[in-house]
Amino acid sequence: xxxxxxxxxxxxxxxxxxxxxxxxxxxxxxxxxxxxxxxxxxxxxxxxxxxxxxxxxxxxxxxxxxxxxxxxxxxxxxxxxxxxxxxxxxxxxxxxxxxxxxxxxxxxxxxxxxxxxxxxxxxxxxxxxxxxxxxxxxxxxxxxxxxxxxxxxxxxxxxxxxxxxxxxxxxxxxxxxxxxxxxxxxxxxxxxxxxxxxxxxxxxxxxxxxxxxxxxxxxxxxxxxxxxxxxxxxxxxxxxxxxxxxxxxxxxxxxxxxxxxxxxxxxxxxxxxxxxxxxxxxxxxxxxxxxxxxxxxxxxxxxxxxxxxxxxxxxxxxxxxxxxxxxxxxxxxxxxxxxxxxxxxxxxxxxxxxxxxxxxxxxxxxxxxxxxxxxxxxxxxxxxxxxxxxxxxxxxxxxxxxxxxxxxxxxxxxxxxxxxxxxxxxxxxxxxxxxxxxxxxxxxxxxxxxxxxxxxxxxxxxxxxxxxxxxxxxxxxxxxxxxxxxxxxxxxxxxxxxxxxxxxxxxxxxxxxxxxxxxxxxxxxxxxxxxxxxxxxxxxxxxxxxxxxxxxxxxxxxxxxxxxxxxxxxxxxxxxxxxxxxxxxxxxxxxxxxxxxxxxxxxxxxxxxxxxxxxxxxxxxxxxxxxxxxxxxxxxxxxxxxxxxxxxxxxxxxxxxxxxxxxxxxxxxxxxxxxxxxxxxxxxxxxxxxxxxxxxxxxxxxxxxxxxxxxxxxxxxxxxxxxxxxxxxxxxxxxxxxxxxxxxxxxxxxxxxxxxxxxxxxxxxxxxxxxxxxxxxxxxxxxxxxxxxxx
Amino acid sequence: xxxxxxxxxxxxxxxxxxxxxxxxxxxxxxxxxxxxxxxxxxxxxxxxxxxxxxxxxxxxxxxxxxxxxxxxxxxxxxxxxxxxxxxxxxxxxxxxxxxxxxxxxxxxxxxxxxxxxxxxxxxxxxxxxxxxxxxxxxxxxxxxxxxxxxxxxxxxxxxxxxxxxxxxxxxxxxxxxxxxxx
Ligand code: SF4
Ligand code: SF4
Ligand code: SF4
Ligand code: SF4
Ligand code: FES
Numbered sequence: 001x002x003x004x005x006x007x008x009x010x011x012x013x014x015x016x017x018x019x020x021x022x023x024x025x026x027x028x029x030x031x032x033x034x035x036x037x038x039x040x041x042x043x044x045x046x047x048x049x050x051x052x053x054x055x056x057x058x059x060x061x062x063x064x065x066x067x068x069x070x071x072x073x074x075x076x077x078x079x080x081x082x083x084x085x086x087x088x089x090x091x092x093x094x095x096x097x098x099x100x101x102x103x104x105x106x107x108x109x110x111x112x113x114x115x116x117x118x119x120x121x122x123x124x125x126x127x128x129x130x131x132x133x134x135x136x137x138x139x140x141x142x143x144x145x146x147x148x149x150x151x152x153x154x155x156x157x158x159x160x161x162x163x164x165x166x167x168x169x170x171x172x173x174x175x176x177x178x179x180x181x182x183x184x185x186x187x188x189x190x191x192x193x194x195x196x197x198x199x200x201x202x203x204x205x206x207x208x209x210x211x212x213x214x215x216x217x218x219x220x221x222x223x224x225x226x227x228x229x230x231x232x233x234x235x236x237x238x239x240x241x242x243x244x245x246x247x248x249x250x251x252x253x254x255x256x257x258x259x260x261x262x263x264x265x266x267x268x269x270x271x272x273x274x275x276x277x278x279x280x281x282x283x284x285x286x287x288x289x290x291x292x293x294x295x296x297x298x299x300x301x302x303x304x305x306x307x308x309x310x311x312x313x314x315x316x317x318x319x320x321x322x323x324x325x326x327x328x329x330x331x332x333x334x335x336x337x338x339x340x341x342x343x344x345x346x347x348x349x350x351x352x353x354x355x356x357x358x359x360x361x362x363x364x365x366x367x368x369x370x371x372x373x374x375x376x377x378x379x380x381x382x383x384x385x386x387x388x389x390x391x392x393x394x395x396x397x398x399x400x401x402x403x404x405x406x407x408x409x410x411x412x413x414x415x416x417x418x419x420x421x422x423x424x425x426x427x428x429x430x431x432x433x434x435x436x437x438x439x440x441x442x443x444x445x446x447x448x449x450x451x452x453x454x455x456x457x458x459x460x461x462x463x464x465x466x467x468x469x470x471x472x473x474x475x476x477x478x479x480x481x482x483x484x485x486x487x488x489x490x491x492x493x494x495x496x497x498x499x500x501x502x503x504x505x506x507x508x509x510x511x512x513x514x515x516x517x518x519x520x521x522x523x524x525x526x527x528x529x530x531x532x533x534x535x536x537x538x539x540x541x542x543x544x545x546x547x548x549x550x551x552x553x554x555x556x557x558x559x560x561x562x563x564x565x566x567x568x569x570x571x572x573x574x575x576x577x578x579x580x581x582x583x584x585x586x587x588x589x590x591x592x593x594x595x596x597x598x599x600x601x602x603x604x605x606x607x608x609x610x611x612x613x614x615x616x617x618x619x620x621x622x623x624x625x626x627x628x629x630x631x632x633x634x635x636x637x638x639x640x641x642x643x644x645x646x647x648x649x650x651x652x653x654x655x656x657x658x659x660x661x662x663x664x665x666x667x668x669x670x671x672x673x674x675x676x677x678x679x680x681x682x683x684x685x686x687x688x689x690x691x692x693x694x695x696x697x698x699x700x701x702x703x704x705x706x707x708x709x710x711x712x713x714x715x716x717x718x719x720x721x722x723x724x725x726x727x728x729x730x731x732x733x734x735x736x737x738x739x740x741x742x743x744x745x746x747x748x749x750x751x752x753x754x755x756x757x758x759x760x761x762x763x764x765x766x767x768x769x770x771x772x773x774x775x776x777x778x779x780x781x782x783x784x785x786x787x788x789x790x791x
Numbered sequence: 792x793x794x795x796x797x798x799x800x801x802x803x804x805x806x807x808x809x810x811x812x813x814x815x816x817x818x819x820x821x822x823x824x825x826x827x828x829x830x831x832x833x834x835x836x837x838x839x840x841x842x843x844x845x846x847x848x849x850x851x852x853x854x855x856x857x858x859x860x861x862x863x864x865x866x867x868x869x870x871x872x873x874x875x876x877x878x879x880x881x882x883x884x885x886x887x888x889x890x891x892x893x894x895x896x897x898x899x900x901x902x903x904x905x906x907x908x909x910x911x912x913x914x915x916x917x918x919x920x921x922x923x924x925x926x927x928x929x930x931x932x933x934x935x936x937x938x939x940x941x942x943x944x945x946x947x948x949x950x951x952x953x954x955x956x957x958x959x960x961x962x963x964x965x966x967x968x969x970x971x972x973x
Pocket of ligand 4: 847852880899900
């Protein structure tokens, strides 16, 4: 068998100079130079036992479990740390008594201080130590002294618990934290038998990626507070799912017991999340069992919302929508799977006969819509994670990967290690940027378009290198002219442009045409050919031509009595602009499709319960434009949004709307590859920043905060990062405040008091982190700051 | 070749049997003791202070060939302690419609929490009542036992319990299993 690095084209394997020939257990094989013996053996199907080795972490050879015999070397060598050289002859435990004896001795030694409390250990049943003690250990112990013990367990963070006596000091967790996550909050301390993983006092392991250490710990030393003692591997039914929490698009494994999710693990997907995911995706799933889950349809009768049968609810909803004929619109959230988003898109055009449909409750602009139509919708795959890894330069604009798309941060870190230069146009040099060794290009909120237009020659040259990438975050929508400037920069430099939304369903909604000016697959509503094409796929004579309204326009139209009914799917009241509630109250007929009862449901005339992501099959599309299929992990009586809409359309007398997943997918597939007219790039001028009193607020949504999807997770919530006020050194000095002092930041909508962090921030800007955006509002607001306790 | 004496020989059998010892068991009026290793209904044992031996490890459920056992573990806290150590069995069910009384579960139990008693009257007229819950299976409290939750004996840790200091001689845990017998 000959191994080469993956070659996508040739069938014929030519001898390559960078291959070396090794003989493992008498079988000769060629592997690329630099391959570790343990990997070469794997390729031949020989499993060398191991603990510390992990393909994505640098070798350390800490555990010594993988000792093998190499001809010509005096002592057994660790297979995980020695690379193959030409002509090397390796004997593993399969053929070498020396290697076998060495491994048995190491195992015996590891077990001397291991408590063997498997019956109360969460890893029991899926534990590499248990398994390898069976395959490569001996049945009995010769040790009868007292074992090393520690008081159990200690909290590395609210979520991650450490049983020190179980640790085999493999340093997987510490290497992960340092090399992959860049959060070196844990370290191997002490020496000899007292060696243990520890945290600095008062600095808990509050990494967004901490859950991965639990997954890769080869013993049960690291466990999670939320899964502790909850089940055994043989209880669990595993389902491959895609994460519903953000647009990174991680592949997850959802493990359920008796139809309740017990835990979620990162699945291996080399193209997307490799073997990692973030703690939100891993731990936030108890929302499924929330007390406020909707289970039955509800209908408002005499001002009172009361449970109703499906029939009654469908009839009532259909009657209300019929009464509002031509004056009904749709608002969806960004949490929908693409099939459901598509169903809304079709429902709007076919059942309601309107283009009034929008998925962007959390801040949008016409410029953004045009940007999405011209550069994102129907653009297919790319730029991808692999492109980031290979890129010479990556420019981030209005995007804080650690909070807004955590796997992008991991990839950027990986890229930075191999020389990718990371630049960020941002109001502050964040810690996430420091983790990617990035360069900060200061831009006060609102000034980003100017900064981008005026980027210096070096930066432009760097971005002009083939393979460079620009990533622009969803927040860019609220800064006038920013997306136009980014588009121009991409055109000027030839850099690939990626739009990174925050929520898992955002990209899918763009592709499905959940926008007033877009039909599915990037077809502009304004283009007659696109409408004809769409009508043909739907088998209808025509699709509505009149330009639609986006969310602010719909809300205004309600107040102006031009719209009287709304169908709202997967949107929470606090997603919407602050003044939306009044408009929604004024809506004559409000139909809500949702998983949980919340503020908006309270206003509805008819409520349909729908299945949450793990309760249905479907597809998310991540920021790359890649399909992330997800299987149904839990049984439920609830229907997907698409099925409810199909039933509702049937009630409205519109035939041919489908709720069937396979047919929805097939139809959606017909929309790919639009070659007709596209909407042109936006060209909006930057707003001229008016000098005003106080400072400009810069803020973004943190990964962890109190949202519906993170409900019921106290341990996860306890690892969320608190609010901080970041000010530059001169501004702190001007204020007379020092690091750690409490600062009050007041905006038009509220005020927040948090400790000061002296940081690098753009001139005239105050950054407030954590969930402060909930109180203070969006970036670009004018705020006042004061030191707490001083007038 | 039938002989004309055959009917008389038949009566002879009847006649001798009349003087044999009767083997009929007068169940249920009269109940015979079982052999010591009889596999009857399970018992979830306690330590001598009343704490439960079961740690909710699910090994019994794992070992069971009939999938008759369902266990959910949970963590003890200092305020609410059901067993020594960190973990206890919060939910424990044995489904006697499935159990084949093989005793594999006892072999698996690391704490000797689970043993089998001599009770065999396990019939009912509905399925639900044949799923025994933890409270149905737990050994009754004998003298000196305090129903959990309560703390471990002062000055002890779970190690004292696991070392046998709180075993119950004469009850259905360790000694009664017959391990010491040849
Ligand atoms: S806690 Fe686990 S992963 Fe970390 S060093 Fe110990 S055994 Fe390895
Ligand atoms: S990074 Fe995003 S997609 Fe991945 S697990 Fe976290 S929330 Fe889910
Ligand atoms: S006796 Fe056998 S069948 Fe019955 S519960 Fe135990 S292991 Fe299962
Ligand atoms: S009875 Fe024994 S084997 Fe079963 S859960 Fe309890 S301790 Fe574990
Ligand atoms: S796996 Fe090789 S030394 Fe640990």
